[in-house]
Amino acid sequence: MTSRVLSRARLGTVLTFALAGMLCGIWVSRTPALAERFGLSDGSVGIAILVWGIGAIIAMQGLRGVMARAGSGAVLRVAAPLTAVSMMLVALAPDWPLLLVAVAAFGMTFGLTDIGMNAQGSAVERSYRRPVMNAMHAGWCAGAISGGLLGALSAWAGLSFGQTLFGGGLIALPATLAIGRTYVAEGPADPATGSRPTRLPLAVYLIGGLAFAAFMMEGSIADWSGLYLSRELSAGEVIGALGYPLFEAAMLVGRLVGDRLRTRLGTRRLMTYAGLGTAVAVSIVVLAPAPEVALFGFVLTGLAICTVIPTTISVAGTIAPGRSAGAVAQVGAMGYGGLVLGPVVIGFLADVSSLRVGLGVAAILGLLIAAGARYVPMRRLVAVAADREGEREAVSLAA
Numbered sequence: 100m101t102s103r104v105l106s107r108a109r110l111g112t113v114l115t116f117a118l119a120g121m122l123c124g125i126w127v128s129r130t131p132a133l134a135e136r137f138g139l140s141d142g143s144v145g146i147a148i149l150v151w152g153i154g155a156i157i158a159m160q161g162l163r164g165v166m167a168r169a170g171s172g173a174v175l176r177v178a179a180p181l182t183a184v185s186m187m188l189v190a191l192a193p194d195w196p197l198l199l200v201a202v203a204a205f206g207m208t209f210g211l212t213d214i215g216m217n218a219q220g221s222a223v224e225r226s227y228r229r230p231v232m233n234a235m236h237a238g239w240c241a242g243a244i245s246g247g248l249l250g251a252l253s254a255w256a257g258l259s260f261g262q263t264l265f266g267g268g269l270i271a272l273p274a275t276l277a278i279g280r281t282y283v284a285e286g287p288a289d290p291a292t293g294s295r296p297t298r299l300p301l302a303v304y305l306i307g308g309l310a311f312a313a314f315m316m317e318g319s320i321a322d323w324s325g326l327y328l329s330r331e332l333s334a335g336e337v338i339g340a341l342g343y344p345l346f347e348a349a350m351l352v353g354r355l356v357g358d359r360l361r362t363r364l365g366t367r368r369l370m371t372y373a374g375l376g377t378a379v380a381v382s383i384v385v386l387a388p389a390p391e392v393a394l395f396g397f398v399l400t401g402l403a404i405c406t407v408i409p410t411t412i413s414v415a416g417t418i419a420p421g422r423s424a425g426a427v428a429q430v431g432a433m434g435y436g437g438l439v440l441g442p443v444v445i446g447f448l449a450d451v452s453s454l455r456v457g458l459g460v461a462a463i464l465g466l467l468i469a470a471g472a473r474y475v476p477m478r479r480l481v482a483v484a485a486d487r488e489g490e491r492e493a494v495s496l497a498a
Contacts, residue, residue, distance in 0.1 A: 104283065109223050109231070111281025115179060115216045116235055117242035118271050118278075119209070122186055124246020124347065125267040127321045128340045129253070131329055132260040137195055145446025147202055148322050152439030154203040155210025159432040162211060167425045171218035172282030178211035179275035183268040185209075190264035214431040218424040221416030222285040225423070232413035233357030233406055240351035240405075247344030254336050285424055302418050302476040303426045306411050307433030309370070309471050313407040315437030316377065316464040319457075320346050322442045324397060327384075327454045334390040342397050349401025357406040366410055367472050374469025376403030381462040385455045400461075407468060408434065414475060 134144050166174045185205040192198035220235040246267065253263040321343055329339030361369050380403050384396035415430040416423045441460075448457035 105223065105226055107281045108219070108283040109227075109235075111278045112216060112219050112223055113235055113238035114274070114278050115175060115212070115219070116238035117245075118179070118274055119182070119212055119216060120239035120242025120244075120347070121246035121249075122182060122209070122242075122267055122271055123239075123321070124243035124248075124343065125250050125263060126186070126189075126246075127343050128247040128250025128325060129260050129263050130322060131325050131336055131339055132254065132263075134326070136260045137198065140450070142446050142450045144326070145442050147199065148442040148446075149439055150199050151202045151206035151209075152318075152435060152442070154206025155213070156432055156435045156439060158207035158210040159214050159428060159435060163214075163425055163428040163432070166211075166215060166218065166428060167422070170284050171215045171222065171424055172279075172284060174211055175215040175219060175282055176279040178208055178215055179279070180272055182208040182212045183271040183275055185268075186271075187265050187268035190261040190268065192261075210435060213435075214428045217412045217431055218285065218416075218427045219282055221412065221423055221427050222283060224413060225416065226283070230358040230361050230413060232409040233354045233361065236405075236409040236412075237351050237354035237357075240347045240354060243347040244344045244351060247340065247347060251337055251340035251344065254340050299422065299426055299429055300418055303415055303429055304433070305471075305474050305476070306415050306418070307430045309468055309475070310408060310411040310430050310434035311437035312464045312467050312471070313404060313411065313437070314434035315441035316381075316404060316461045316468075317408065318438040318441040319445050319461045320397065320400060323445050323449075323454060323458060326449075327458060328390050328393060331454045332387065332390045332393055338390055342394060345394055346397040346401040349398040350405035353402045353405035354409065357409060361406065361410060366414065367475050369406055370410060370472035370475065371469045373403055373405075373407050374465045374467070374472065377465030377468065378462045379403075379465075381458065381465060385459045385462070404465070418476065 130144060133139065133147065137143075139147070162174075182205070185201065185208045188201040189198065189205050192201045216235075220232055223235075224231045249267065250263060253266075258266075324342030324346065325336075325339040327339075328334040328342050329336055364372070377400060380396055380399035382396075383399060384393050387393035387396055411430055411434070412427055415426045419426040444460055445454070445457035448454075448460070
């Protein structure tokens with residue numbers, strides 16, 4: 100693979116992450132408007148988010164074999180444009196039942212896009228032979244920020260929930276079609292496995308457990324930050340829409356240096372610090388006396404948690420040689436399980452108590468990530484030139 104082709108693939112993957120992040124940012128930033136449009140309670144909003152997540156998991160788990168055979172590039176060329184189209188269908192839903200149908204379709208196509216772009220990013224990272232996954236996910240943050248700001252701007256301009264989502268899908272559709280030409284094929288499958296389905300190594304499921312906790316934490320912030328600010332702290336809808344983009348902005352900053360930190364600290368130490376920092380930051384959010392303090396807490400939370408998900412995806416891509424796409428898909432599916440469970444738990448706790456109590460679950464998840472980091476398998480991604488005399492030394496990313 101030439102350096103030019105690899106550079107195009109890396110740029111195309113980053114842009115795919117950015118477009119997916121933009122659509123997600125628009126979706127979550129206008130959640131308060133969704134509740135207002137259909138007259139939904141916190142629990143009902145949680146049901147809509149649950150349907151989205153279940154659709155994503157069904158697609159990710161059910162079509163994992165298809166991606167392993169066809170390749171992430173082929174999957175993305177179909178799934179990414181369909182994600183934009185399905186978001187427009189959500190915008191056009193006239194009532195609650197049809198909204199749930201459209202949300203399920205949106206979740207399924209988004210789930211396929213998510214595992215496809217992560218598998219593509221893993222293939223690019225292995226070709227580069229050095230950590231680049233955090234930088235890939237920085238593209239997601241940049242897109243989520245833009246989507247969140249578009250959501251806040253549309254709220255300020257008085258645009259409806261449907262108008263905002265339809266416009267976002269309309270922007271993304273031609274871009275996903277153009278980017279499809281940049282993707283590259285993964286490496287050859289392990290000839291020992293052939294086309295037979297085989298059980299993935301236990302380490303894949305251990306990494307998936309950490310992804311579950313991290314996705315659950317991120318999903319809780321993404322889906323409930325707006326309602327927490329606007330209802331619990333009496334902020335307006337515009338201020339409420341800023342919580343998620345600020346959270347993503349902090350994650351963007353952290354992910355831009357995340358690969359460098361991972362090389363310097365090692366995977367285990369980096370994830371331990373990330374979990375502990377998340378627990379402290381979320382505590383600031385749930386104890387905040389005013390919206391400004393909570394926004395500051397969301398920024399700290401983004402800085403703390405930002406490297407966990409990219410690192411779990413990166414490690415998954417190295418655990419099972421020849422089955423990297425399947426391992427990444429499995430970790431992604433387990434992560435989305437947390438994304439599904441998180442909003443449901445938060446919504447239930449909000450109904451019986453308050454959103455402060457519900458979001459407090461994220462602090463506990465941070466502690467679980469810190470405790471689980473010690474079980475990350477010791478893997479070496481690359482061997483690099485060491486000293487001036489030309490000796491070579493392996494750089495461990497899991498020390």
